[in-house]
Amino acid sequence: MIISELRVTPIAFRDPPLLNADGVHEPHVLRAVIELVTDGPGGGVTGLGECTGHAWQLDWLELIATRIRGMSAYDTGALARLVSELLAGRADGVDYGPDANWRRWSGRTPGSRGPAPVPAPAFDAMRVYSAIEVACLDAQGRRAGVPVVDLLGGRVRDAVPYAGYLFYKWAGHPGSGDDEWGAALDPDGIVAQAERMVDHYGFRSLKLKGGVFPPDEEIAAVRALRAAFPGLPLRIDPNAAWTLTTALAAVRELEGVLEYLEDPVAGVDDMAAVAAATSIPLATNMCVTSLEGVRPALERDAVRIVLGDHHIWGGLRASVALGDVCRAVGWGLSMHSNSHLGISLAAMTHAAAATPGLGHACDTHYPWNAAEDVVLPGALSFQDGSVRVPDGPGLGVQLDRTVLDRLHATYLSLGREHRDDKAYRRSVTP
Ligand SMILES: O=C([O-])[C@@H](O)[C@@H](O)[C@H](O)[C@@H](O)C(=O)[O-]
Numbered sequence: 513m514i515i516s517e518l519r520v521t522p523i524a525f526r527d528p529p530l531l532n533a534d535g536v537h538e539p540h541v542l543r544a545v546i547e548l549v550t551d552g553p554g555g556g557v558t559g560l561g562e563c564t565g566h567a568w569q570l571d572w573l574e575l576i577a578t579r580i581r582g583m584s585a586y587d588t589g590a591l592a593r594l595v596s597e598l599l600a601g602r603a604d605g606v607d608y609g610p611d612a613n614w615r616r617w618s619g620r621t622p623g624s625r626g627p628a629p630v631p632a633p634a635f636d637a638m639r640v641y642s643a644i645e646v647a648c649l650d651a652q653g654r655r656a657g658v659p660v661v662d663l664l665g666g667r668v669r670d671a672v673p674y675a676g677y678l679f680y681k682w683a684g685h686p687g688s689g690d691d692e693w694g695a696a697l698d699p700d701g702i703v704a705q706a707e708r709m710v711d712h713y714g715f716r717s718l719k720l721k722g723g724v725f726p727p728d729e730e731i732a733a734v735r736a737l738r739a740a741f742p743g744l745p746l747r748i749d750p751n752a753a754w755t756l757t758t759a760l761a762a763v764r765e766l767e768g769v770l771e772y773l774e775d776p777v778a779g780v781d782d783m784a785a786v787a788a789a790t791s792i793p794l795a796t797n798m799c800v801t802s803l804e805g806v807r808p809a810l811e812r813d814a815v816r817i818v819l820g821d822h823h824i825w826g827g828l829r830a831s832v833a834l835g836d837v838c839r840a841v842g843w844g845l846s847m848h849s850n851s852h853l854g855i856s857l858a859a860m861t862h863a864a865a866a867t868p869g870l871g872h873a874c875d876t877h878y879p880w881n882a883a884e885d886v887v888l889p890g891a892l893s894f895q896d897g898s899v900r901v902p903d904g905p906g907l908g909v910q911l912d913r914t915v916l917d918r919l920h921a922t923y924l925s926l927g928r929e930h931r932d933d934k935a936y937r938r939s940v941t942p
């Protein structure tokens with residue numbers, strides 16, 4: 513399976529005004545679809561991947577696309593090394609101006625864009641490699657006629673439980689009328705949103721994105737959820753927006769109510785201080801984001817559960833391996849998500865199905881974004897809050913080219929290069 517082309521298509525799809533500690537989700541999510549085209553005996557196969565559509569990530573993928581022709585889609589180790597070397601070396605001769613990517617895609621000058629994130633080579637390399645690894649595994653599975661889960665060691669479960677991901681939200685984006693979800697700005701609104709999520713998808717765990725309102729209001733929302741859904745595990749994630757003092761007060765209120773508390777505060781020291789003061793397990797996708805972060809957190813006893821994410825941890829194999837690390841150090845494992853479509857949902861489901869120690873329902877933003885999916889309907893569906901591992905070879909999903917073209921056109925029409933929840937929020941409430 514020799515790689516003949518790496519096609520990167522930036523897309524933008526609709527997103528409701530979901531509030532978080534940074535600000536609020538913009539009307540469109542920027543993402544990218546990866547197509548890894550391979551040649552081989554009996555014809556080629558194409559593997560799919562999905563990742564964020566930030567300009568820096570697109571730029572790196574574009575650069576890598578110029579270097580991987582002729583490499584084998586089986587040799588993911590060589591591909592990982594190539595990505596690391598290129599990102600560490602910051603190869604010459606490529607236009608990495610902050611709006612380079614948008615200009616390249618559109619041939620026009622952008623009217624607006626957010627600030628360019630500063631790249632950090634090792635961290636970015638894992639993100640960039642991840643998109644390629646998923647596409648390689650999809651191609652390998654298609655070629656061999658087996659689902660990706662079989663390439664990850666085989667399944668330990670046929671269906672993967674997900675959590676209903678609740679957000680405070682406005683009724684709609686300003687100037688666009690109300691969306692189908694309506695407003696959720698207080699405990700009643702959150703409970704109504706949860707009821708809708710549970711009715712539609714059958715979720716058996718619930719997570720509230722916090723860090724938006726004063727902690728007392730968010731604790732009241734958690735209590736309202738507890739009363740409305742007595743049997744369901746609950747989590748809240750303020751994305752480290754709380755001070756240590758606030759968090760210590762909050763855990764006294766939340767004892768006995770939560771399955772886990774995710775990133776109440778920033779950094780290992782403050783997480784350790786909160787952990788020492790409560791029996792609520794602390795979970796994180798912020799203070800342990802790579803293997804290098806395991807030891808400091810372990811030494812301080814700062815967390816009990818890590819949320820992996822193949823987009824961030826370096827792919828599907830690395831995600832399964834993270835399960836082994838967590839088992840070895842006595843931590844639980846859950847899964848983080850960000851706004852995504854069906855290629856990512858399929859990849860998350862294969863990885864989770866192959867990971868024995870995954871003991872908590874995975875996060876997913878999918879219900880917020882499913883209306884504009886780039887994969888053909890049928891392969892992915894929720895039953896009782898779980899997604900069955902797709903049956904087909906590879907990831908088991910097929911690209912809907914009509915939707916892909918439409919979402920690419922939307923991307924071009926926006927002239928935006930980055931996610932900037934803060935600037936959008938400030939544009940509405942200065
Ligand atoms: O989508 C959001 O607003 C979330 O806050 C997301 O950006 C986080 O990465 C994530 O969901 C988390 O668990 O921290």
Ligand SMILES: [Mg+2]
Binds near residue numbers: 749774775796848
């Ligand atoms: Mg989180």
